[in-house]
Amino acid sequence: MPSFDSYFLTPATAAKAVELALPMINAAMDSQVAGESGFLYIVIMKPGFTPANSSFEDAILYEHAVGDREKWDADYGAFARAKARVAWKTGLDGHVVQELKPHLLQEGDTTLWGSIVLDDIVVGVSGAHPWYDEAFAGSVAMCLRALAKAGIAKERTKTLFLGTR
Numbered sequence: 177m178p179s180f181d182s183y184f185l186t187p188a189t190a191a192k193a194v195e196l197a198l199p200m201i202n203a204a205m206d207s208q209v210a211g212e213s214g215f216l217y218i219v220i221m222k223p224g225f226t227p228a229n230s231s232f233e234d235a236i237l238y239e240h241a242v243g244d245r246e247k248w249d250a251d252y253g254a255f256a257r258a259k260a261r262v263a264w265k266t267g268l269d270g271h272v273v274q275e276l277k278p279h280l281l282q283e284g285d286t287t288l289w290g291s292i293v294l295d296d297i298v299v300g301v302s303g304a305h306p307w308y309d310e311a312f313a314g315s316v317a318m319c320l321r322a323l324a325k326a327g328i329a330k331e332r333t334k335t336l337f338l339g340t341r
Contacts, residue, residue, distance in 0.1 A: 180224030183338050184324040185297070190220045190238030193319035201242060201312050205304070210312075215243035216303030217252040218316060219260040223296045232261050242303065252303045258286035259309070260300025263293050270300070271310060292317055 204210035218240045225235035241253065259270050266273050266280050270289035273280050281287075290309025291300035297320050299313040331338060 180222075180229075182223045182324075184327040185223055185237065185320055187238050189323050189327075190320065191240070193220075193316050193323055194218055194238070194240045196319040197312065197315045198242070200315060204308060204312075205242060210304035210308035213243075213249065213252070213303050215241070215245075215248050215252050216301060216309075216312065217241050217256040218312070219253075219256045219300040220316065220320070221260055221264050221298035221300075223298075227265050232257075232264065235264060236260075255286070255288060255302035256290075256300045258300075259288055259291035259302060260298055262286060263291035263300060264298045267293055267296075269293055269310070271306070294318065295321055297321060 201216060205214055205216060208214075219236060220238040222230075222235050222237040236257075239253065239256075245253075262273055262281070262285050263270050265282075266277070268277065268280070270291035274287065274289045288302070288306065290302055290304075290306045290313060291298065292310060292313045294314065294317040297317045299317045299320075301309040301313040301316075303309070304312065
């Protein structure tokens with residue numbers, strides 16, 4: 177299926193966005209203010225990849241685990257992917273779908289929330305209380321958007337058209 181590749185949001189950019197958000201995430205997880213699991217999983221989707229032009233698996237840009245996966249008491253990766261899938265399919269934050277638009281849910285969709293959509297950037301998180309999953313997803317998405325803004329600002333100093341990388 178034809179799809180779109182963001183010039184600025186790459187796996188490396190996604191890794192950098194997670195790196196920027198991790199001090200906050202780790203502090204919240206260490207203090208157990210965000211939940212007691214001590215584990216977290218982050219899924220970032222490729223902007224421009226939609227259910228109309230891509231499979232969900234092909235639309236995943238980057239995934240990151242916090243904590244030792246060998247010690248997980250649940251499959252936080254599967255939960256984060258399921259949350260990201262709902263947001264990716266609907267274009268809406270998971271909480272909005274779960275609480276205000278449950279009619280958009282389909283068979284097999286999760287009833288969990290903790291994913292966000294910010295300017296077509298979709299991030300799902302699982303491992304903390306859902307309101308913290310949502311906050312962590314939002315912080316990663318904001319970092320992604322900031323990195324893209326920094327990228328275009330830098331490119332504008334060199335060229336008027338984006339070239340091949």
